[in-house]
Amino acid sequence: MGLDTFAVVEKSDGSMVRAPDELFDGVLLICGVLAGSGASFRGKCYADVIEAATGVSLYTQHIPAAKVKEMAQNLSKVASVMPDCTHEGRDYDCWRCDTAHLKRWFQIAADNDFCVHGWW
Numbered sequence: 803m804g805l806d807t808f809a810v811v812e813k814s815d816g817s818m819v820r821a822p823d824e825l826f827d828g829v830l831l832i833c834g835v836l837a838g839s840g841a842s843f844r845g846k847c848y849a850d851v852i853e854a855a856t857g858v859s860l861y862t863q864h865i866p867a868a869k870v871k872e873m874a875q876n877l878s879k880v881a882s883v884m885p886d887c888t889h890e891g892r893d894y895d896c897w898r899c900d901t902a903h904l905k906r907w908f909q910i911a912a913d914n915d916f917c918v919h920g921w922w
């Protein structure tokens with residue numbers, strides 16, 4: 803089952819639009835079918851890491867902004883006790899790299915009051 807994950811702006815009139823990609827510059831996550839880099843990523847590749855760190859499944863259609871903030875805090879806790887990577891650069895098979903970049907992604911989403919949508 804594929805899964806793409808999107809950061810979404812919830813407007814005051816209740817409508818939803820995708821968050822701007824440029825806010826997520828420098829965050830390196832695997833892209834999906836419809837998800838590019840930036841405000842979206844291939845959730846399927848990270849669902850296990852996220853669920854282990856936050857207790858929240860990315861296989862959720864709508865994760866509200868308050869829950870996204872909790873997820874960012876929990877990812878930050880996990881990242882703060884991770885041993886440093888011993889390899890060069892970004893390794894897409896490394897859970898420590900994944901956690902560090904997911905932490906940044908969720909922190910940006912949390913700081914901007916974005917919610918997170920799963921699409922599969």
Ligand SMILES: [Zn+2]
Nearest residue numbers: 887896898899
């Ligand atoms: Zn690494």
